[in-house]
Amino acid sequence: MARRRFQSLEVILVILINVAVFVYEQSLTPLARARFAIRYGAVPSIMCDAWELVREHGLQPELLRWGLPLVTANYLHADIGHIGGNMLFFWVFANVVSRAVGRTLLLVIYLVAGMVAVLVYVHTNPTSDGPMVGASGAIAGLEGAYFVFVFRWEVPHATVWPLAGPVPAATLAFLAVINFVLDTGAFVGHSGGHVAYGAHVGGFLGGALVAMVIATAWTPKWREA
Numbered sequence: 094m095a096r097r098r099f100q101s102l103e104v105i106l107v108i109l110i111n112v113a114v115f116v117y118e119q120s121l122t123p124l125a126r127a128r129f130a131i132r133y134g135a136v137p138s139i140m141c142d143a144w145e146l147v148r149e150h151g152l153q154p155e156l157l158r159w160g161l162p163l164v165t166a167n168y169l170h171a172d173i174g175h176i177g178g179n180m181l182f183f184w185v186f187a188n189v190v191s192r193a194v195g196r197t198l199l200l201v202i203y204l205v206a207g208m209v210a211v212l213v214y215v216h217t218n219p220t221s222d223g224p225m226v227g228a229s230g231a232i233a234g235l236e237g238a239y240f241v242f243v244f245r246w247e248v249p250h251a252t253v254w255p256l257a258g259p260v261p262a263a264t265l266a267f268l269a270v271i272n273f274v275l276d277t278g279a280f281v282g283h284s285g286g287h288v289a290y291g292a293h294v295g296g297f298l299g300g301a302l303v304a305m306v307i308a309t310a311w312t313p314k315w316r317e318a
Contacts, residue, residue: 103196104187107203108180111228114168115176134224135166137215162224167207169226171287179228181255186235188253189265193242194313199235202307206234206300213295217280230292233276234300236269241304246313273297 118126131139143159170176191199210230218225242248243266250259273294280290 101184101188101191103199104184104191107187107200108183111168111170111176111180115170118169130169130224130226133162133165134169134226135162135211135215136224137218137221140215141219163208163211164204166211166224166226167228167231169224170228171226175227179232183228183232183235185251185253185256185265186232186239186269189248189251189262190235190239190242193239193246193248194307198307202234202238202300202303203231205303206237206296207231209299210234210289210292210296213299214289214292217291225289225292227289227292230289230296233273233293233296234303236272237297237299237301238304238307240266240269240273241301241308245305245308269297 118129121129140159140162143156146153147156170179187199187203190202194202207228207230210233211225214225214230239248239262243262248262250261251265252259256265276290276293276297279288280294284290
């Protein structure tokens with residue numbers, strides 16, 4: 094399959110957005126940064142209260158405000174290690190998924206998986222007052238999608254930095270499943286710390302579900318050749 098010109102443009106743009114938001118966060122005072130995280134991060138208690146208001150009184154103008162973290166929480170990060178690790182995994186899996194299904198579907202999978210990740214985290218931590226931030230749930234969605242595509246199609250070998258040479262697609266998909274199993278074990282075992290394992294599990298399953306729909310209803314041009 095021929096490589097597209099500027100193949101990683103969409104991947105680079107998403108990374109730049111994450112970096113720009115992180116730089117802005119770091120420019121704030123500690124108090125303003127905390128308020129920013131609460132406003133745009135996913136705070137389960139706030140989002141659950143908003144949902145109860147919707148159930149009692151129907152759609153309200155402020156619903157959009159409280160629902161915004163379904164998207165924005167995936168672009169906030171706690172520190173340099175957090176964003177650095179997430180963007181490395183995003184670079185690898187976004188590139189291989191983009192090569193398999195194209196830029197538009199990559200972004201659709203990433204967006205939907207991120208929203209599912211937030212929903213699962215909020216649902217499983219309804220009383221938490223701490224904001225969940227980070228792209229790891231959406232990235233887990235790319236891992237889930239890649240696993241499905243490899244299972245359904247003969248996906249080309251992965252040739253993206255920093256992987257050493259062409260890596261068989263099945264090998265990379267296997268590593269994605271191992272991550273999912275470990276995250277699921279930590280989630281079921283209620284492991285402590287600041288890692289949102291529920292978001293990882295939800296994101297992986299959300300990405301896998303979207304990929305199942307894509308793989309069933311659509312055939313990429315490179316498979317028709």
